[in-house]
Amino acid sequence: MSESGDGGDAILNVGVDLGTSRSSVSASNGERHVVRSYVGWPADMVARKVLQRDVLIGDDALENRIMLDLHRPLERGLIKEGSEKDAEAVRELLSHLISLVNNDDARVRAVVGVPAEALRVNRQQLRNAMSGLIDQLMIVSEPFAVAYGLEALLHALVIDIGAGTTDFCVMNGRYPTEEDQRTLTQAGDSVDEQLNQLVAARYPEANFSSHMVREWKEKHSFVGEPKGSVEVEAPVRGVPTQLDITDEMRQACESLLPPVTEMMIDLISRVQPEYQAKVRQNVLLSGGSGLIRGLGAALQEALKEIGGGQVRVVKDPIYVGSDGGLALATDAPDSDWEKLSA
Amino acid sequence: MASLRKIKRRMVRRVVDENLDLIRGPRATRRSRRLSRLFTAAKVVFLVGLPAGLVASSMVLAEAAQGWVENSRAAILRQGPAPGLVPSPWRVEPVVSAPFALDHSFPAPLPIDRKILPLVVRRVVLDPGHGGDSSGTEAPLGLVEKEVTLDIAKRLRRLLEEASYEVVMTREEDVGVTLADRADYGNRESGDIFVSIHVNWFENRRSRGVETYYLGPTDDPYLKDLAARENRDSGIPLAEFRDMLERLYADIRQEESRRLASAVQRSLHRSLSSINSAIENRGVKTAPFGVLVRTEMPAILAEVSCLSNEAEARRLVQPAYREYIAEAIFDGLRHYARGLNTSDNQRS
Numbered sequence: 001m002s003e004s005g006d007g008g009d010a011i012l013n014v015g016v017d018l019g020t021s022r023s024s025v026s027a028s029n030g031e032r033h034v035v036r037s038y039v040g041w042p043a044d045m046v047a048r049k050v051l052q053r054d055v056l057i058g059d060d061a062l063e064n065r066i067m068l069d070l071h072r073p074l075e076r077g078l079i080k081e082g083s084e085k086d087a088e089a090v091r092e093l094l095s096h097l098i099s100l101v102n103n104d105d106a107r108v109r110a111v112v113g114v115p116a117e118a119l120r121v122n123r124q125q126l127r128n129a130m131s132g133l134i135d136q137l138m139i140v141s142e143p144f145a146v147a148y149g150l151e152a153l154l155h156a157l158v159i160d161i162g163a164g165t166t167d168f169c170v171m172n173g174r175y176p177t178e179e180d181q182r183t184l185t186q187a188g189d190s191v192d193e194q195l196n197q198l199v200a201a202r203y204p205e206a207n208f209s210s211h212m213v214r215e216w217k218e219k220h221s222f223v224g225e226p227k228g229s230v231e232v233e234a235p236v237r238g239v240p241t242q243l244d245i246t247d248e249m250r251q252a253c254e255s256l257l258p259p260v261t262e263m264m265i266d267l268i269s270r271v272q273p274e275y276q277a278k279v280r281q282n283v284l285l286s287g288g289s290g291l292i293r294g295l296g297a298a299l300q301e302a303l304k305e306i307g308g309g310q311v312r313v314v315k316d317p318i319y320v321g322s323d324g325g326l327a328l329a330t331d332a333p334d335s336d337w338e339k340l341s342a
Numbered sequence: 343m344a345s346l347r348k349i350k351r352r353m354v355r356r357v358v359d360e361n362l363d364l365i366r367g368p369r370a371t372r373r374s375r376r377l378s379r380l381f382t383a384a385k386v387v388f389l390v391g392l393p394a395g396l397v398a399s400s401m402v403l404a405e406a407a408q409g410w411v412e413n414s415r416a417a418i419l420r421q422g423p424a425p426g427l428v429p430s431p432w433r434v435e436p437v438v439s440a441p442f443a444l445d446h447s448f449p450a451p452l453p454i455d456r457k458i459l460p461l462v463v464r465r466v467v468l469d470p471g472h473g474g475d476s477s478g479t480e481a482p483l484g485l486v487e488k489e490v491t492l493d494i495a496k497r498l499r500r501l502l503e504e505a506s507y508e509v510v511m512t513r514e515e516d517v518g519v520t521l522a523d524r525a526d527y528g529n530r531e532s533g534d535i536f537v538s539i540h541v542n543w544f545e546n547r548r549s550r551g552v553e554t555y556y557l558g559p560t561d562d563p564y565l566k567d568l569a570a571r572e573n574r575d576s577g578i579p580l581a582e583f584r585d586m587l588e589r590l591y592a593d594i595r596q597e598e599s600r601r602l603a604s605a606v607q608r609s610l611h612r613s614l615s616s617i618n619s620a621i622e623n624r625g626v627k628t629a630p631f632g633v634l635v636r637t638e639m640p641a642i643l644a645e646v647s648c649l650s651n652e653a654e655a656r657r658l659v660q661p662a663y664r665e666y667i668a669e670a671i672f673d674g675l676r677h678y679a680r681g682l683n684t685s686d687n688q689r690s
């Protein structure tokens with residue numbers, strides 16, 4: 001429900017986290033949704049007739065992929081350069097996200113989070129893609145939105161490990177600059193790739209898809225000591241077979257540790273010396289891949305090397321980014337919003 | 343320590359600024375006043391005010407600096423700097439305070455022990471360079487120094503006020519104020535420190551750097567010799583005792599200015615080079631800029647950026663970048679102020 005209930009003039013604040021694999025939206029009317037970042041168009045007339053839709057989004061698109069021209073438009077969270085189709089897909093995705101929360105035809109003010117390294121031109125593309133969809137728009141760096149949402153604005157390090165990227169953001173009580181933010185391309189997708197290769201190498205005759213690999217990972221991921229053996233089922237020459245992938249799982253997940261640890265320590269070492277200890281005590285792990293079991297503990301262990309600290313996994317990794325965007329949208333004064341027409 | 347609400351407000355403002363940039367693109371305020379730039383450069387040199395105690399050495403210094411100022415801003419005023427009088431543009435830190443150090447006549451004053459004499463920074467005088475007819479340097483993009491300095495100063499004022507400092511400004515709009523009036527105003531307002539903000543112009547369009555000045559001698563061997571010669575007599579007549587105290591005071595003020603300058607310079611360079619590694623650290627330097635001579639408190643003149651470099655000028659068009667510069671200066675000032683308040687007397 002919009003505040004005034006009479007639509008049109010009511011204002012709805014919205015935060016959007018545009019992710020490589022999942023995008024979430026949080027709105028001031030309490031609506032929250034998450035959608036897989038897939039967009040598909042019926043591949044031909046027949047498909048259109050069967051599907052009875054012009055465009056399909058999220059799981060809907062994934063399930064019908066056979067009949068679709070399917071796009072995962074946000075490579076590393078950005079609109080892929082030079083792809084008209086992807087720009088259009090982003091527009092569809094955002095339009096869908098907004099429609100999920102805006103049931104009252106309110107005027108929409110949206111804060112959209114993009115990866116820290118999104119260049120000006122990319123943000124410009126996004127602005128163009130959004131024009132006309134909503135009334136007012138602000139684009140922010142995603143890890144900043146996460147930090148803002150968590151109110152981790154002072155002496156904190158946010159590490160957001162998503163699918164396409166791992167984004168780092170040091171918060172010093174001031175708006176993070178390029179210096180305070182880093183991005184690695186080692187994240188959930190790269191773990192999937194490794195796991196895929198390792199399992200294929202060990203069980204050459206097993207038949208499995210990347211989709212299955214991701215499901216295995218999301219169920220059994222871990223670093224460090226295994227809790228038990230990881231067994232999954234896949235057909236081998238047509239016969240459903242139990243495969244032990246404990247070592248493969250561990251190795252694939254642990255591939256994140258060296259780059260993430262190194263970046264974490266590097267960023268902390270750049271903090272003003274008097275605040276380093278505070279930052280070490282306040283490392284926040286967000287993003288879907290932050291849920292890998294033991295990852296937080298392993299990073300915390302690595303902090304011992306530089307004096308010790310604390311790594312916490314955020315409570316609600318799916319919505320933390322969009323909630324942060326919503327908080328920003330709510331906190332920005334009306335007078336500023338007026339200048340930010342989409 | 344700013345409250346969470348303040349921090350949030352500041353950050354939201356930054357997000358808004360950044361997005362406004364994105365919408366508007368580089369602002370174009372086209373105007374061309376090359377002559378005015380030259381005029382300004384000349385004014386900086388010739389309007390130097392000279393209080394009695396500093397006359398002798400300053401006059402020599404003024405000439406030395408003249409060569410440098412001309413060289414860096416507009417080579418047209420003179421063919422080139424007089425040989426041997428140009429301070430090296432690289433690392434000049436720490437600077438030897440030669441003419442004031444009185445090396446051989448009596449021991450140089452020890453740095454003040456801040457436990458005995460606690461100094462506090464409460465009121466900051468901000469001096470946005472140029473204004474009115476004096477535009478300062480100008481970028482090809484149409485960006486004018488006087489506008490940039492005022493904008494950065496206002497941002498800096500906000501930051502300082504949020505951190506509970508008092509701030510007075512020598513100008514708050516686009517008006518001309520003489521250098522003497524700026525200094526006098528700061529003195530009248532009993533500022534604790536004086537910060538003059540300028541944007542540089544280098545003949546070499548490719549250089550981009552930051553540098554910070556405080557009043558004092560150059561690094562130049564010629565001047566050191568001169569000072570040594572003047573200080574050769576070892577006996578100190580009682581009549582000169584007063585004079586000596588004055589010089590001692592000048593030394594303290596100068597030492598504080600130096601510390602202030604290096605804190606700001608370090609912070610500026612650190613912040614800006616993290617955005618752009620091409621930013622040169624042109625170091626802390628001394629020169630007898632008019633405002634610095636006349637002010638009665640620790641005073642610096644910071645060249646916080648340069649309009650001669652196109653890439654840098656393009657960044658300066660963005661409010662977010664100017665805010666960033668303001669924050670860097672703010673950090674430097676706070677660092678200096680903290681050094682005073684805690685008896686941490688480290689020299690670096």
Ligand SMILES: Nc1ncnc2c1ncn2[C@@H]1O[C@H](COP(=O)(O)OP(=O)(O)OP(=O)(O)O)[C@@H](O)[C@H]1O
Binds near residue numbers: 018166217286289293
């Ligand atoms: N329980 C889990 N264990 C391990 N990985 C998981 C788990 N749940 C989700 N993931 C992984 O997290 C990733 C998705 O996280 P998230 O939604 O934060 O990414 P994103 O925001 O779409 O990506 P990006 O931020 O890179 O654009 C996927 O790689 C997914 O497989």
Ligand SMILES: [Mg+2]
Binds near residue numbers: 162
């Ligand atoms: Mg994400």
Ligand SMILES: [Zn+2]
Binds near residue numbers: 478540
């Ligand atoms: Zn100037």
